[in-house]
Amino acid sequence: MSVALELFAQQGADPTAGLTAIGRGIVYGAAAIGPGIGIGIVVGNAITAMARQPEAAGMVRTTMFLGIAFTEALALFGFVLSFIVSG
Amino acid sequence: MTTSLAQPVAGPAVEITVARDLARRAVPLAPVAIGLCAMFWGLHGALSSAYALVLVVANFVLAAALMTWAARISLAVMLGTVLAGYIVRLAVLTLAVLAVRRAGWVELVPLGLTLAVAHLTLLVWEARHVSASLAFPGLKPKG
Numbered sequence: 001m002s003v004a005l006e007l008f009a010q011q012g013a014d015p016t017a018g019l020t021a022i023g024r025g026i027v028y029g030a031a032a033i034g035p036g037i038g039i040g041i042v043v044g045n046a047i048t049a050m051a052r053q054p055e056a057a058g059m060v061r062t063t064m065f066l067g068i069a070f071t072e073a074l075a076l077f078g079f080v081l082s083f084i085v086s087g
Numbered sequence: 088m089t090t091s092l093a094q095p096v097a098g099p100a101v102e103i104t105v106a107r108d109l110a111r112r113a114v115p116l117a118p119v120a121i122g123l124c125a126m127f128w129g130l131h132g133a134l135s136s137a138y139a140l141v142l143v144v145a146n147f148v149l150a151a152a153l154m155t156w157a158a159r160i161s162l163a164v165m166l167g168t169v170l171a172g173y174i175v176r177l178a179v180l181t182l183a184v185l186a187v188r189r190a191g192w193v194e195l196v197p198l199g200l201t202l203a204v205a206h207l208t209l210l211v212w213e214a215r216h217v218s219a220s221l222a223f224p225g226l227k228p229k230g
Contacts, residue, residue, distance in 0.1 A: 032177060036170075043169045047162050052098060058098040062217055065154065067100045068169065069210050070149065074118035075177060076206055083184065 024082040031078015038071040094163060096158040105150035108216070109209050110144045120205055124197040130199040139201035142183055143209065146176055 046064035048058045117140050124136035150172060157168035187193050 028181075036173060039173050040170060043166055047092070047166050051092060051162060054097050057096050058101050061096070061098070061154070061158070062101045063104060064149065065218060066210060066214050067104050068173075069150070069206070070214075072173065072176075073203065073207050073210070076180075076203050079177070079181065079184075080203045083188075084199045085194050 026084040027085075028078050031081070032075045034071075035071045035075040038074070039068050042067040042071060092163040093161050095161055100151075100155040100158070101153045102151035102158075105213060105217070106147045109147045109213050111213050112209055113140055113205070114206060115142050116140070116205060120201050124194075124201060128194045128197045129193050131194045134192045135194045135198035138197045138200040140205055141158065141204060143182060143205045146180060146206075147209075149176055149179070151152075 042064060046060050046067075049060045053060075117137070120140060121133045121136045125133035128135070153168050153172040154165065157165040184198070188195070
């Protein structure tokens with residue numbers, strides 16, 4: 001780590017820029033994992049419901065669409081946070 | 088009666104209807120969001136807020152279009168499309184923000200705030216309408 005910082009100092013580069021990018025990636029990636037799992041659960045259960053009761057597909061699809069969008073909001077928060085915090 | 092995973096999904100394309108509703112509701116929301124951002128961040132804030140609103144609506148429409156297309160093929164394709172579509176839409180959103188990040192008219196804070204708040208506000212508004220419609224089909228709310 002200290003060797004890397006020395007190299008950065010010799011070249012006049014800013015080491016925090018790279019670290020910020022890495023941090024931003026970690027925040028966004030971590031924030032996208034949870035909604036990914038959540039959307040999988042929502043869609044999996046909706047597919048089961050539609051396969052068992054095709055006549056209720058319209059209602060299930062409407063609820064599924066809204067459920068997915070609500071879950072996706074969490075990933076959006078992570079995305080927004082990663083940009084706002086790092087500037 | 089059950090159906091196979093390889094069969095198309097029966098019924099109308101409700102996702103498109105919901106996405107159209109969301110886009111329609113974004114129209115009265117836009118002046119409020121843009122006005123608030125203009126008040127705090129000036130012209131650049133207003134432009135960023137408008138851009139974020141366009142991204143939110145485009146995200147909903149793209150999700151609905153993908154789902155409707157997949158539902159016409161089969162349940163299994165729908166499952167795959169929704170999950171892959173999530174990744175694709177996040178990537179598109181990221182690229183859309185990265186593309187303008189360094190532009191002179193972009194303020195990241197109003198852009199991000201509008202993105203998150205408008206997404207949730209539109210959804211809560213639509214969910215209220217949908218839940219009332221499903222529970223009491225004869226008494227659909229007007230708003």
